[in-house]
Amino acid sequence: MTITLKDIAKISGVSAATVSRVLSDDPRISGATREKVLARIRESGYRVNDIARSLKTRRTNTIGFIAPLLAEEFFMTVAQGVEDELRAQGFHMLIASSKEDPRIECECIELMTRRWVDGLILIPCAGDGSRLARLAKSRVPLVLVDRLLKGFRADAVVVDNAQGTRRAVARLMERGITRVGFIGASRKISTARDRYRGYVQAHRDHGIALDPAIVKFGDFHQESGYGLMRELAAMKRPAGGVFIANHYMYLGAAQYLLESGNIYRHDYAIINFDEMSATPVIRLAKLTVSQPSREIGAGAARMILGRVRGERTGPPETLTLGTGLVAHDDAYSLNSMINKPGA
Amino acid sequence: MTITLKDIAKISGVSAATVSRVLSDDPRISGATREKVLARIRESGYRVNDIARSLKTRRTNTIGFIAPLLAEEFFMTVAQGVEDELRAQGFHMLIASSKEDPRIECECIELMTRRWVDGLILIPCAGDGSRLARLAKSRVPLVLVDRLLKGFRADAVVVDNAQGTRRAVARLMERGITRVGFIGASRKISTARDRYRGYVQAHRDHGIALDPAIVKFGDFHQESGYGLMRELAAMKRPAGGVFIANHYMYLGAAQYLLESGNIYRHDYAIINFDEMSATPVIRLAKLTVSQPSREIGAGAARMILGRVRGERTGPPETLTLGTGLVAHDDAYSLNSMINKPGA
DNA sequence: ATTTATTATGCAATCGATTGCATAACCGGC
DNA sequence: GCCGGTTATGCAATCGATTGCATAATAAAT
Numbered sequence: 101m102t103i104t105l106k107d108i109a110k111i112s113g114v115s116a117a118t119v120s121r122v123l124s125d126d127p128r129i130s131g132a133t134r135e136k137v138l139a140r141i142r143e144s145g146y147r148v149n150d151i152a153r154s155l156k157t158r159r160t161n162t163i164g165f166i167a168p169l170l171a172e173e174f175f176m177t178v179a180q181g182v183e184d185e186l187r188a189q190g191f192h193m194l195i196a197s198s199k200e201d202p203r204i205e206c207e208c209i210e211l212m213t214r215r216w217v218d219g220l221i222l223i224p225c226a227g228d229g230s231r232l233a234r235l236a237k238s239r240v241p242l243v244l245v246d247r248l249l250k251g252f253r254a255d256a257v258v259v260d261n262a263q264g265t266r267r268a269v270a271r272l273m274e275r276g277i278t279r280v281g282f283i284g285a286s287r288k289i290s291t292a293r294d295r296y297r298g299y300v301q302a303h304r305d306h307g308i309a310l311d312p313a314i315v316k317f318g319d320f321h322q323e324s325g326y327g328l329m330r331e332l333a334a335m336k337r338p339a340g341g342v343f344i345a346n347h348y349m350y351l352g353a354a355q356y357l358l359e360s361g362n363i364y365r366h367d368y369a370i371i372n373f374d375e376m377s378a379t380p381v382i383r384l385a386k387l388t389v390s391q392p393s394r395e396i397g398a399g400a401a402r403m404i405l406g407r408v409r410g411e412r413t414g415p416p417e418t419l420t421l422g423t424g425l426v427a428h429d430d431a432y433s434l435n436s437m438i439n440k441p442g443a
Numbered sequence: 444m445t446i447t448l449k450d451i452a453k454i455s456g457v458s459a460a461t462v463s464r465v466l467s468d469d470p471r472i473s474g475a476t477r478e479k480v481l482a483r484i485r486e487s488g489y490r491v492n493d494i495a496r497s498l499k500t501r502r503t504n505t506i507g508f509i510a511p512l513l514a515e516e517f518f519m520t521v522a523q524g525v526e527d528e529l530r531a532q533g534f535h536m537l538i539a540s541s542k543e544d545p546r547i548e549c550e551c552i553e554l555m556t557r558r559w560v561d562g563l564i565l566i567p568c569a570g571d572g573s574r575l576a577r578l579a580k581s582r583v584p585l586v587l588v589d590r591l592l593k594g595f596r597a598d599a600v601v602v603d604n605a606q607g608t609r610r611a612v613a614r615l616m617e618r619g620i621t622r623v624g625f626i627g628a629s630r631k632i633s634t635a636r637d638r639y640r641g642y643v644q645a646h647r648d649h650g651i652a653l654d655p656a657i658v659k660f661g662d663f664h665q666e667s668g669y670g671l672m673r674e675l676a677a678m679k680r681p682a683g684g685v686f687i688a689n690h691y692m693y694l695g696a697a698q699y700l701l702e703s704g705n706i707y708r709h710d711y712a713i714i715n716f717d718e719m720s721a722t723p724v725i726r727l728a729k730l731t732v733s734q735p736s737r738e739i740g741a742g743a744a745r746m747i748l749g750r751v752r753g754e755r756t757g758p759p760e761t762l763t764l765g766t767g768l769v770a771h772d773d774a775y776s777l778n779s780m781i782n783k784p785g786a
Numbered sequence: 787a788t789t790t791a792t793t794a795t796g797c798a799a800t801c802g803a804t805t806g807c808a809t810a811a812c813c814g815g816c
Numbered sequence: 817g818c819c820g821g822t823t824a825t826g827c828a829a830t831c832g833a834t835t836g837c838a839t840a841a842t843a844a845a846t
Binding site for chain 2: 160169179180183187193194196211212213354377381382
């Protein structure tokens with residue numbers, strides 16, 4: 101038999117209303133009563149039933165977080181940022197993954213709203229915003245993170261993917277590497293699209309013609325990076341550099357270069373997007389575009405809480421964070437190392 | 444104005460009880476009524492209020508999951524396994540991270556039980572089980588994952604860390620490498636303890652004296668692996684091999700070996716624990732002990748659901764999964780590669 | 787001493803479902 | 817036409833809180 105607020109009322113000799121007010125620090129309660137009730141609460145080990153409370157207040161102090169996958173470092177670093185910020189403000193996080201499948205995503209949203217999350221933070225999968233129309237009309241605030249959706253305005257936190265890419269590719273060009281390959285993902289995803297856009301812009305900026313033969317699109321995963329790097333390496337006229345659009349494609353590409361031994365024959369100037377725990381160990385890239393992943397999460401959390409608390413009510417806002425650019429002058433250049441002692 | 448079950452009752456010309464029974468597929472409801480009510484539900488876009496339902500049924504269909512950190516691949520692969528299994532069975536996942544701090548962990552547990560999670564899956568942080576005594580006495584089922592706690596029996600899913608380590612170290616010894624260093628973590632954590640135990644056993648099995656000078660304890664993180672590898676490398680009499688107790692320490696150790704250039708001077712036979720997405724790219728290890736992380740998660744989910752549904756009631760059970768052992772005969776051996784063309 | 791203002795507390799409705807028990811409706815059997 | 821037996825549905829209590837409104841108690845004012 102769990103102890104309820106009513107029990108506390110009884111043993112304290114007051115009404116349930118009074119106990120409830122003590123719990124919510126209502127200033128109308130006298131100091132004496134407050135102390136007495138608090139003492140009984142402490143003795144009895146009473147704990148509020150948040151479910152009952154939520155039913156009445158229509159707030160759950162819970163924010164839903166949906167990412168394409170759980171086991172990806174970028175998404176989970178964002179999640180950590182969200183969680184830290186939420187916890188600091190007394191909120192919980194209900195989490196789910198969509199597997200990059202819009203149908204599963206919809207299902208997750210449906211289930212979360214049924215559980216009355218106060219707000220939803222979503223890293224959406226590919227596609228447009230039409231599937232979110234219903235959600236948008238509901239009372240549940242939404243913040244899009246990392247990726248935007250065509251034809252859908254909502255609060256959002258993103259980084260400037262085009263600018264980050266453009267700057268990195270430009271840097272390579274300024275060092276005289278003009279033939280830069282591209283390993284990206286489906287342009288149905290805004291980040292993939294924007295990174296491609298930045299790549300194109302860099303070419304335009306430098307008046308360099310873009311060779312479509314060395315532009316490859318995959319799906320942001322390791323196998324894809326592996327396969328595309330192989331295609332690139334198989335070209336008769338190899339690229340001098342390669343831009344690789346995310347961490348996992350970089351892992352795959354690196355794996356190919358190492359396994360095939362290609363790395364001992366050709367020295368690609370690699371740019372990779374995302375700085376993760378393994379990045380300093382792989383060291384094949386000359387340039388790394390980094391994202392403030394935790395800050396993205398923290399920003400999204402602050403944004404959603406602003407809506408939830410009604411502190412912010414106007415039209416959707418977008419928070420755009422900048423990317424970093426790290427040069428690895430100590431990057432491997434295995435072939436030169438190997439050749440140095442030898443030749 | 445949200446539509447409630449009562450509204451559906453009214454427009455269908457039946458009582459709320461009947462609608463509720465339709466919703467739960469009660470066989471006593473006649474086909475005609477069922478169809479009529481379902482039609483009204485569909486037209487109106489009615490959706491049950493899970494909060495109200497939970498208040499009455501005392502079940503939330505939600506399982507809490509607490510891990511030391513969110514942004515670690517192992518934990519999140521487990522989480523993905525948990526989530527997939529839970530979703531397949533109609534359950535949600537409330538997630539939180541303890542930051543390896545028992546106080547935060549307790550707080551998370553407290554908050555989750557206040558939200559009436561039906562069960563709790565916990566990857567605990569260091570320390571003993573006393574802090575969980577209260578939880579254990581409550582009605583909330585608990586499954587410990589990955590790590591066990593001294594003096595605390597509960598359902599659990601773990602891998603055989605000692606055995607996995609022992610076999611790997613033994614393999615190295617059989618290849619003639621008898622001086623094997625150890626880079627591990629605090630023995631307050633059961634996995635760290637067990638991996639050390641396996642390392643010791645391998646020595647005993649082979650009648651090899653263990654040199655405490657090359658046994659180092661850190662904290663499972665990258666910086667720690669980096670620092671300990673440096674210590675090991677600084678020894679006058681270097682080890683022939685090194686066992687590194689988890690992925691992040693391996694990353695750190697690898698980073699040190701690469702940055703310091705040590706890798707070009709000495710060829711450590713490395714064993715690393717955990718096979719992660721970056722593992723095939725790093726390729727410094729000769730042997731990798733792998734864990735079935737998703738299966739751990741899925742197993743934990745099944746275990747907790749068994750308790751939640753009351754299908755399983757007896758004393759605590761432990762599910763112990765085996766580890767894999769992968770040999771990388773193509774592992775880097777950079778120094779030999781460099782020397783081959785040269786010398 | 788009576789009225790007015792102020793402060794502290796209680797009453798009772800409410801949030802939106804579920805469910806044990808009662809009952810109405812219908813069936814065939816005699 | 818009455819009765820026991822199903823079958824389908826409704827009544828009303830309940831889960832554990834919150835909160836607007838009423839009121840009791842006390843203090844202040846006249």
